Amino acid sequence: MRKVCFTIPPEVHLLDINGPAHIFYEAKESGVAMALHFVSLDHHTEIKTSAGLYFNRLEFFESIELQAGDIVFIPGLDYHLISDKNFVKLIRPFLNWVTEQYQKGVHICSICTGSFILAETGILNGQTATTHWKYFERFFEKFPKINLLKDRLFVSSKNVHSSAGVASGIDLSLYLLEQFYGTKLAVDIAKEVVIYFRRSASDPQLSVFLQYRNHLDHRIHNAQDYLINHLKEAPTAEDLADHVHMSKRNLTRLFKKTCGITIGGYLEKIRVEKAIALLAKKNKVDFVALQCGLKSTNQLRTILKKHQDVLPTEITPLSK
Incomplete structure (x- = not known):
């Protein structure tokens, strides 16, 4: 108790x-x-x-x-x-x-x-x-x-x-x-009290938000929202810089300073969480790869293999 x-x-x-x-x-x-x-x-x-x-x-x-x-x-x-x-x-x-x-x-x-x-x-x-x-x-x-x-x-x-x-x-x-x-439990409670996490309705995972959204820089929040909402389109750092009206160099530096992770590292974690959510719903692997902005199922398996420690038991075999 x-x-x-x-x-x-x-x-x-x-x-x-x-x-x-x-x-x-x-x-x-x-x-x-x-x-x-x-x-x-x-x-x-x-x-x-x-x-x-x-x-x-x-x-x-x-x-x-x-x-x-x-x-x-x-x-x-x-x-x-x-x-x-x-x-x-x-x-x-x-x-x-x-x-x-x-x-x-x-x-x-x-x-x-x-x-x-x-x-x-x-x-x-x-x-x-x-x-x-x-x-x-x-x-x-x-x-x-x-x-x-x-x-x-x-x-x-x-x-x-x-x-x-x-x-x-x-x-x-x-x-x-x-x-x-x-x-x-945290997600369920958030839903119960109708909390909006700066995320799209189709991507409600909580852990990445808690780890990397704990700041007040609206430009970086905007960049993170763009990555999440355009994941399927495989946005580049140049795309992101254009969206937030910053140079690629300044955005890269500020993103790492604010979030404690690179743009590429953050994008990879989003892909992993998106993949876990879609695979848990029994979607086909090629469909999941496409939704995560990846060119092939091999790319998806490579990413999942790097993050085996966070994969649910039923998904782990996909990374083998």
């Missing part, structure tokens, strides 16, 4: 907490063994949100016993509180508790300005993190020991995770579900 603990600070931002909470609620409804807890940072059982809505009947954080693999979410709240030294001093027991949970192997997740609370614990020192774009400079000035990434929807470093804010907390939640329970 995995415990997922949602902390409710004063003036919490509603979607920061409700978005992830609903994702894990849907996972629980689908049969995953987990318990959801909603806790306050002090002994108050009722908290007013930034929108004026109240949470009540909250548990006190110290009453929750967690173990390795459990999850704690720290949502965003109004900045005037996290910049108040008295407030930070007041929640010091909670900060110490978060540190203890982290040391036990609990996954600690911040959303939006919740990263400031997480940073106050010290566990982010020497690690990478992100926060809401509006507070980059303030975060960097206050926490210079943290490697702040400015172009990420969310960042995972060991068992501590941070997200840019609001909807990215949902992205992070789906990512965690995939890590813990597999891609199928």
Whole structure:
């Protein structure tokens, strides 16, 4: 039974907490063994949100016993509180508790300005993190020991995770579900809550999106969308550069810098995922090769052979 603990600070931002909470609620409804807890940072059982809505009947954080693999979410709240030294001093027991949970192997997740609370614990020192774009400079000035990434929807470093804010907390939640329970569950939950992943309806695989769509550069998102939507046409780097109005050299450099993978490497992974999806539906191998923008079934088998570690059992023989 995995415990997922949602902390409710004063003036919490509603979607920061409700978005992830609903994702894990849907996972629980689908049969995953987990318990959801909603806790306050002090002994108050009722908290007013930034929108004026109240949470009540909250548990006190110290009453929750967690173990390795459990999850704690720290949502965003109004900045005037996290910049108040008295407030930070007041929640010091909670900060110490978060540190203890982290040391036990609990996954600690911040959303939006919740990263400031997480940073106050010290566990982010020497690690990478992100926060809401509006507070980059303030975060960097206050926490210079943290490697702040400015172009990420969310960042995972060991068992501590941070997200840019609001909807990215949902992205992070789906990512965690995939890590813990597999891609199928994450895809099913995404469908249940009608999440659009910047992908076409015919190519809904989640893993490549999570690995290489975790950035905010719209030009590269545009390039990735083009590759996915024109896979059958076997687009070249020149085609891609023309589409996003960049030189081939600049696009190649920026793509690798932003995604951590070359255009060719990304295209190959898309082909593998597309092939797996089509083969699982019992399509003929020559049809699959064509849909993946390949000239022959031999090319398809060569690519699948390079990625045997991710192939389902029933598809593996095709790579022999």
